[in-house]
Each structure stands twice: as C-alpha cells, then as structure tokens.
Amino acid sequence: MSFEQFVFYLFSAAMLGSALMVITLRNPVHAALSLVLTFVSGAALWLLLEAEFLAITLVLVYVGAVMVLFLFVVMMLDVNLARLREGFVKLLPVGVLAALLVVGMMIYVVGPANFGLDQVAEPAGHPADYSNTRELGLVLYTVYVYPFEIAAVILLVAIIAAILLALRKRPSSKQQNPDLQIAVRKEDRLRIVQVAAEGSQAARPEEKG
Amino acid sequence: MLDALLTLIIVLLKIVALLVPLMVAVAYLTFAERKIIGFIQGRMGPLHVGPRGWLQPIADAVKLIFKEIIIPSGANRFLFLLAPMLAMGPSIAAWAVMPLGENLYITDINAGLLYVLAVTSLSVYGIIIAGWASNSKYAFLGALRSAAQVVSYEIAMGFALVGVLLAAGSMNLREIVLAQQGSLLHWFWLPLLPLFVVYFISGLAETNRAPFDLAEGESEIVAGFHVEYSGMSFGVFFLAEYANMILISMLTSLMFLGGWLSPFQGIPLLESLFGWIPGLVWLLLKTSFFLLLFLWVRATFPRYRYDQLMRLGWKILIPITIVWLLVVGAAVVGGLGPWFDRV
Numbered sequence: 001m002s003f004e005q006f007v008f009y010l011f012s013a014a015m016l017g018s019a020l021m022v023i024t025l026r027n028p029v030h031a032a033l034s035l036v037l038t039f040v041s042g043a044a045l046w047l048l049l050e051a052e053f054l055a056i057t058l059v060l061v062y063v064g065a066v067m068v069l070f071l072f073v074v075m076m077l078d079v080n081l082a083r084l085r086e087g088f089v090k091l092l093p094v095g096v097l098a099a100l101l102v103v104g105m106m107i108y109v110v111g112p113a114n115f116g117l118d119q120v121a122e123p124a125g126h127p128a129d130y131s132n133t134r135e136l137g138l139v140l141y142t143v144y145v146y147p148f149e150i151a152a153v154i155l156l157v158a159i160i161a162a163i164l165l166a167l168r169k170r171p172s173s174k175q176q177n178p179d180l181q182i183a184v185r186k187e188d189r190l191r192i193v194q195v196a197a198e199g200s201q202a203a204r205p206e207e208k209g
Numbered sequence: 210m211l212d213a214l215l216t217l218i219i220v221l222l223k224i225v226a227l228l229v230p231l232m233v234a235v236a237y238l239t240f241a242e243r244k245i246i247g248f249i250q251g252r253m254g255p256l257h258v259g260p261r262g263w264l265q266p267i268a269d270a271v272k273l274i275f276k277e278i279i280i281p282s283g284a285n286r287f288l289f290l291l292a293p294m295l296a297m298g299p300s301i302a303a304w305a306v307m308p309l310g311e312n313l314y315i316t317d318i319n320a321g322l323l324y325v326l327a328v329t330s331l332s333v334y335g336i337i338i339a340g341w342a343s344n345s346k347y348a349f350l351g352a353l354r355s356a357a358q359v360v361s362y363e364i365a366m367g368f369a370l371v372g373v374l375l376a377a378g379s380m381n382l383r384e385i386v387l388a389q390q391g392s393l394l395h396w397f398w399l400p401l402l403p404l405f406v407v408y409f410i411s412g413l414a415e416t417n418r419a420p421f422d423l424a425e426g427e428s429e430i431v432a433g434f435h436v437e438y439s440g441m442s443f444g445v446f447f448l449a450e451y452a453n454m455i456l457i458s459m460l461t462s463l464m465f466l467g468g469w470l471s472p473f474q475g476i477p478l479l480e481s482l483f484g485w486i487p488g489l490v491w492l493l494l495k496t497s498f499f500l501l502l503f504l505w506v507r508a509t510f511p512r513y514r515y516d517q518l519m520r521l522g523w524k525i526l527i528p529i530t531i532v533w534l535l536v537v538g539a540a541v542v543g544g545l546g547p548w549f550d551r552v
Contacts, residue, residue, distance in 0.1 A: 029341060033288075036334070056323045060367075064330025065360050068337065072356045075341050075349070131319050133380060178520055 008048055015041035028074045032067065039063050050126055053133040223315050227304055235451040236266035242504050249508040273447075276440035281344060284437065288342035293438070293445035296335025300452040303328040307459060308383040310469050310488045321382040322370055325460060326363075329415065332453065333359040335446070336417070336424060336434045343437035351433025354515065355417060355424035361522040362414040362421075368530035369408035372401050373464045375537050376548065386468035391547065392475030396467040400540065400548045403533045405465040407526045409499070412457035414522070416450060419507035423515055458499035459492070466495045 018037035025031045039062045046055035113119075140148055240255065240262070247254030255262035280289055306321040308314040318324060333356060340352020374380050376397055377388040389396045398405050414421040425433040435446045462468060469488025473479040513521070544550045 029288075033338070052318070052320045053323070056320055056327045060323065060327040060330055064327060064333075065363065068333055068356050068360050071337055071341075072353060075337070076353070129319075131380075133320060133323075176516070178517070 004048060008045065011041045011044040011048075015045065028077075029071065032071050032074050035070070036063055036067050039067065050130075051132060053136055220315070227315060228301065231301075231304065231452060231455065232448070234455060235448055236270060238451050238455065238500060239269070239447075240266045241500070242507075245501065245504045246508045249505070270444070273441050273444035278440040278442050279437075281437050283344040285342040285344070288338050289437075290442065292335050292339035292342055293442050293449070294335075295338060296332055296449040297445050297452075299328045299331040299335075300449045300456060303456055306382060307456075308386065308463070308468070309492060311383070311387070313489065314383065317381065317383055320380050322374055322380040322385070325382075326367055326370055329453070329456070330359075330363055332449065335449065339438070339446070340434040343434075345437050347430045347432075347436045348434050350430050351424045351436070355434060358414055358417075358421065358423065358518060358522075361519060362411040362526075365407055365522060365526040365530055366411040366415060368527065368534060369401075369404040369411065370464075372404040372530065372534055372537050373397060375534070375541055376401060378541075382463055386463055386470065389467045390470060390474070393467075393472050395475075395547060396465065396470070397548070398465040400545075401465060401533070401537065403529050404537075405461070407530050408465070409457075409461055409502070410526065411522075412461065413503065413506065414518070416453045416457055418450075418454065418503055420510040420513050421518060422512060423518060428512075454500060454503055455496065458503065459496045461499050462492060462495035468492055468495075 015038055018034045018041065021034035022031050022038060025034060039058060043055040043058045043063075046052075046058065243265070244254040244262070255265040258264045258268045280286055303325050305315050306318055306324050308317065336355045336359075337352040340348045340350075340355070343349070373385060377385040379385060379388065413419075417424045423433075425435075430436075435443055438446060469492040471480070471483060471486065471488070471491055473483045541549045
C-alpha cells in the first residue's frame with residue numbers, strides 16, 4: 001500500500017465514521033461537530049486529488065462559516081430529544097424504504113458503470129507550478145459564465161427573501177439611529193460649570209454654558 | 210525509506226525552529242503589552258520579577274503550569290478539554306505557509322493565502338466549543354458573541370485578501386511579496402490603502418482584541434468564553450490569542466508592507482548602505498510595528514457595543530472592500546503604474 005493509498009483510506013474511514021456519528025449521536029452539538037469532521041476529511045480527500053482550491057474553499061466556507069452558524073443555532077435551541085424520537089418504530093418501515101431507494105439510486109448513478117476506469121481516464125498528476133485556482137477561474141468566467149452568474153443571482157434572491165421574511169416592523173420596537181449617535185458632539189451633552197471653591201472670596205460662581 | 214525519514218526529520222526540525230521562537234515571542238509579547246500599556250497610562254508595568262521585570266512572563270508561565278485545572282460540574286469533559294487545543298491548533302498551523310524570507314519557509318504552496326484564511330477561520334471553534342462545554346451562561350454568551358463576530362469580519366477580511374491577490378496575481382505568499390519589489394511606494398499599502406486599513410481592523414476583530422473583545426467583555430460577562438478555565442487550559446487560550454496576533458501582524462506586513470523587502474530599496478545611497486541587513490530583520494520590524502499598533506489600540510479605544518460592532522463590519526467595512534475591489538480590478542486591467550504595469 002502506497003502512502004497515498006494509506007492517506008486515502010485513513011480519511012475515507014474518518015469521513016464515513018464521522019458521517020455515521022452525525023446521524024447516530026444523541027447530542028445535536030456533538031452531531032454538528034461530527035459533521036465538521038466529515039467536511040474536513042472530505043477536504044483532505046480532495047487535496048489528494050490535487051483539487052487544492054476546492055478543498056480549501058470547503059474548509060473555508062463550510063467549516064469556517066456555515067458550520068459555525070449551524071453550531072450557533074443548535075447550541076441556542078433547546079432540542080427536545082424525546083419528542084424527536086417519538087414514533088420511531090412506527091415510521092421505521094417508511095424510513096428503511098426511503099433509505100433503500102436512495103442507496104439504490106446512488107449505486108446506479110455513481111457506480112462503476114459510470115465512473116469506472118474504463119469510462120473515465122485515470123487522472124494524471126500535474127507539475128508543481130500548475131495552479132488549480134487559475135484553471136478553475138478561467139473555465140468559470142469564460143465557458144460557464146452564464147450559469148455562474150445565474151447561480152449568483154439566484155443566491156442573492158434567496159438572501160433578500162430570507163431577510164425580508166425575518167424583517168417585520170413592530171410598532172413597539174425601538175431603534176437606534178447610529179448616525180445621530182455618531183454626530184453627537186461634546187457641546188450637546190456636556191455642560192461645564194464653574195463652582196466656587198469653598199471659603200475663597202475671590203471666586204464667584206459664574207454661570208457658564 | 211531512509212530518504213523519507215531524513216525529509217521528515219528536517220521538516221520537524223524546521224517546525225521546532227519556528228515554534229520555539231514563536232512561543233518565546235508570545236511570552237514576551239504579553240510582557241511588552243503590560244509594559245507598553247503601562248507607559249501609555251503613566252505606570253511602570255511589571256518591575257519586580259527579575260531585572261526590571263524581565264522574568265515576569267517566565268514566572269507567569271510557571272504559575273499557569275502548576276495551577277490545578279478545574280473542570281466545572283455539568284461541563285462536557287471531552288469538549289471542555291478539547292476546546293483549548295482547537296483554539297491553539299489553527300493559530301500554529303497557519304504558520305506553515307508563512308515565508309520569513311525569500312528562501313526561508315516551511316512550505317511554499319500555491320494557495321497559501323487561501324490556506325491562511327481557511328485555517329484562521331477554524332480558530333473560532335475553540336471559542337464556541339469552550340463556551341458551550343463550560344455549562345456556564347457567561348461563557349456561552351461570550352461564545353455566541355464571538356461566533357457572530359468572527360463570521361462577520363471574516364467576510365471583510367476575505368475581500369481584503371481578494372484585493373491583494375488581484376494586485377499580486379498570485380495566491381502564493383512568497384510571490385505576493387516579490388510582486389511588491391521596487392521601492393517603498395511599490396508596496397501594496399499605497400494602491401490598496403482602504404483594504405490595508407480594513408484588513409487590520411478585521412484582524413483586530415478576528416483575534417478578539419480590544420476594541421472588539423466582546424467575547425471576553427470583563428465588565429459585562431466577566432471573562433466570556435474562558436471564564437471557567439483555569440491553569441494551563443486557560444494558558445493555552447492565551448497563547449493562541451497572542452500567536453494569532455503575531456500571525457495577523459506578520460500577514461499584514463507581508464501583504465501590504467513588502468514583507469522582508471528593505472524600505473530603502475530603490476533609493477540610490479541608502480539602499481547599499483543598509484543592504485547588509487537581512488530581510489528577516491525588516492520583516493520582524495514591520496511585524497513589531499503592527500503588534501505595537503494592536504497594543505496601542507487596546508490602550509486607546511473603549512470597547513465597541515455589540516450593535517456598533519456589527520454595523521461597522523457589515524455596513525462600513527464590507528462596502529468599502531467591495532468598492533475598492535472594483536477600483537483595483539480596473540487598475541489591474543488598465544495596467545496602472547507603477548504597481549500593475551509589470552505584466
């Protein structure tokens with residue numbers, strides 16, 4: 001077994017194991033952390049394929065941002081596990097059926113019939129000065145520029161829609177106006193008063209400002 | 210086999226040669242912080258351990274190591290102990306791609322900039338896991354604040370880095386420095402001035418330093434995410450924070466201030482006069498300048514309120530970076546000299 005194979009099997013095992021843990025662990029925070037481990041293992045596998053841009057972006061976007069927000073939500077929610085497990089036995093046949101369907105479909109689609117070495121040429125290694133990022137950018141902004149832009153617009157629409165759904169003006173809610181807060185000057189808030197020192201005759205209380 | 214072993218040993222030695230000075234630098238950064246903030250506030254800072262207080266960080270480290278690590282009841286034991294390691298790991302791992310000189314680095318990878326961004330984005334896990342696993346309200350509040358803050362400022366930081374890679378035409382940190390060759394005015398601080406400022410501010414926020422240290426917020430949530438930590442488990446968080454500060458300072462000097470390039474480059478007489486100084490010295494000087502800035506900012510500005518922090522990140526820093534990205538893009542396409550006309 002070569003070193004690369006060893007690394008591949010190591011991270012594949014880590015990925016499968018942590019993916020299994022995502023759905024079996026009872027504590028939702030632990031499950032979310034297992035999902036993080038799954039992503040990191042996946043990134044390591046992509047690195048083996050010399051897809052360093054995709055691998056690092058996976059870590060950056062999914063692990064660094066998406067999962068942080070996931071954890072954020074999971075930690076704040078008080079998930080009632082007993083209610084979630086209700087009806088497990090009753091729904092088990094449906095679940096097994098759905099799982100079998102999905103597994104069958106995945107074997108059909110990504111099985112060796114479509115992705116075997118007789119279908120796709122063995123990927124060749126690239127020299128050290130080959131930049132994955134550059135190649136990806138060149139393709140993305142020339143051949144696939146329209147799909148890319150359309151996907152971007154769809155995502156933008158989704159963001160705006162999500163914000164609009166959450167945005168509701170209640171008459172009772174109070175808001176701060178940061179512009180006014182920043183525009184405040186010393187003269188608006190502070191009044192300097194001259195106070196006579198006790199016992200002194202020279203100083204008279206003078207009204208100022 | 211023997212060859213592979215030899216390579217492994219050499220790499221390990223390189224890592225040790227980088228980490229040991231880094232840890233010493235972290236120790237003395239805490240000393241510098243106390244001294245400098247002391248001077249700014251008209252105090253003397255630590256004076257009593259060793260000559261003029263110079264052994265203070267050693268004494269602090271010894272104290273932290275020998276203190277008991279207390280695990281609160283109801284805490285998640287595994288995650289509680291894992292959190293400091295998760296905070297420390299990324300802040301060390303990011304050093305793997307840092308070039309300290311033209312031929313002085315551990316690895317030299319093409320996607321170095323992305324790697325640094327990805328790895329530093331992982332350090333938030335240490336904080337949120339610490340906050341959650343502590344089973345304490347204060348710690349949890351600190352963790353939530355930190356999570357939202359880091360995710361928000363990462364966007365501004367990422368956009369600033371996109372500007373750098375546009376200007377340099379490469380994501381390799383070494384090539385980014387080499388693209389700034391010429392003179393003081395060729396460095397990227399000038400064409401990327403807004404991104405430079407945004408990057409440093411986001412760096413302050415990413416490392417949870419004042420004035421963005423809401424995750425700690427002593428006055429309202431005691432010490433935030435590490436309130437339940439004691440002894441060395443707290444010490445590791447501390448080390449990670451200061452290692453991150455040094456990392457951000459060095460990255461800023463690599464990307465915007467020409468890294469190891471001499472500031473006298475291109476000036477006829479001075480260039481040869483200061484030519485004997487190794488690049489590492491310049492890099493360390495620039496890094497120290499940003500570290501001083503970190504401390505100076507802490508001594509000068511009061512802590513931001515949470516909504517002000519979010520407003521600054523989303524409504525000010527991110528729009529600035531987007532606008533300046535367009536400017537940089539146009540300048541690169543137009544080949545604006547003296548920075549972008551080399552192609």
